[in-house]
Amino acid sequence: MVAEWMHTLYGVVRAERITPPVASRLLGYAAVALYEGLAAATPSLNSLTGVLTDAPELPHAAPDLSYDATLVAVEAERTVLDSLLADGLPTTQATVAGLVDSLRRLRTEFGVSEEVAVRSEELGRRIGLAIVAWSRGDGFDSTRAMAYRPPAGPGLWVNDAPGSIYTAQMTSSVTQTVALDNPADTLRAGSATDRNLILNRPKRPGGTDLPALDPSGATEPYWGSLRPFMLTRWNECPLAPPPPYSAEPGSALYREAMEVYDVGMQLTPEQRAIALYWADNPGETGTPAGHWVAIAGQLVTQRDLSAEDAARLFVLTGVAQADAFIAAWGYKYHYSLIRPRTYIRRVIDPDWEPLVPTPPFPEYPSGHSTQSAAASAVVASVLGEVAFEDSTSIFIGHPVRRFGSFDDAAEEAGWSRIYGGIHFHAGKSAGKAVGSCIGETIVERLRSTSPP
Secondary structure: OHHHHHHHHHHHHHHHOEOHHHHHHHHHHHHHHHHHHHHHOOOOOOOOOOOOOOOOOOOOOOOOOOOOHHHHHHHHHHHHHHHHOOOOOHHHHHHHHHHHHHHHHHHHHOOOOHHHHHHHHHHHHHHHHHHHHHHOOOOHHHHOOOOOOOOOOOOEOOOOOOHHHHHHHHOOOOOOOOEOOEOOOOOOOOOOOHHHHHHOOOOOOOOOOOOEOOOOOOOOOOHHHOOOOOOOOOOOOOOOOOOOOOOOOOOHHHHHHHHHHHHHHOOOHHHHHHHHHOOOOEOOEOHHHHHHHHHHHHHHHHOOOOHHHHHHHHHHHHHHHHHHHHHHHHHHHHHOEOOHHHHHHHHOOOOOOOOOOOOOOOOOOOHHHHHHHHHHHHHHHHHOOOOEEEOOOHHHOOOOEEEOOHHHHHHHHHHHHHHOOOOOHHHHHHHHHHHHHHHHHHHHHHHOOOOO
16 A cells, blocks of 8 residues: 555656655655554554654544554545645546545455444544644745745856757656746647647646746745754755865866766766666656655565555655755755856856756755665665665666665766766765765654654
């Protein structure tokens, strides 16, 4: 049941073509809901009340009554997703409803009585509503209407990637292209064709909970102001400043740029494959956060984990990545460091282009490195540093990749951004250090809730 939700949520993130930070928030709350639903009726799982930042005490099972843990979890999950996906596509809402109905039916077939089912769903609903109320206080809503003007200066980020590169990136099951004057690709009167009507399923106007990626803007400049899930503050794990800006040959930033340039000019087939495998472009995939949730979901099945260990794995992965995105985005917009494309074209080669489209937000630190290091640390805490296979991206043509450990995968994800031409080495290394700190901090805090 847990693995099925993880698989389904990857598809939800992909279909909704949302940005990586918004995807991490969705997956974080979804993971908490499923975990708390199971914990409420499973003695071997303790509630995260007291560990989740500013979370209220959540409802729990009456000691003298029986409950079905699966139905509690499913109803808690449904209640939270009904809120988070209120602006979702009809196909997304139908997918979630279909999974809920099938799991309910299976529990009935397995012998859960109507009385227990009703009681379990009522408890799950109360848990879900408490998590929804908690989510509404994280600051997300207040950032929706905040305008942003990036600071100007020679070493500061500018969004100068050409719009044409986003067309291929954003083609997916729900969007055919990205029009530069309409990045969210909402279907417009007078421009519809039969093909548009089949492929483009626009969201309703005015929706804000699941904003589609806008490559022409700045992605979530105020994300660092959101309340973390388990960290006490967004910058609890410290980060040193990036190399200072300098166009002088031999300076630290010049050397960093030359590394990216030289690597990009002589990519091996394997380096190219790594860059594209970990690209995790929004709209095309489930984003980086979805990728690691998909890895964890595969491991639930491959290693035949118990429901308890599956729930721990999901909540650790979801929460660690959500906090990693808050931290990374806080630092990104604090330093607003120039991207390799801008620097290299200005200082080294005016015709150079990276392999992977440069995303619309500052460079330092690497978000991929931060969230991959956080995810790998928490997954390893449940399963150990074991070899594994990942088939997340076979649907877009990437073969199964094999890794010696979760840390190896995180390291490769970091290098992929250098191979792709969108991060400096300093951004990769700093991101991994911060992400590892976040993952280890969350593991320790969740461990404090484990039964003796």
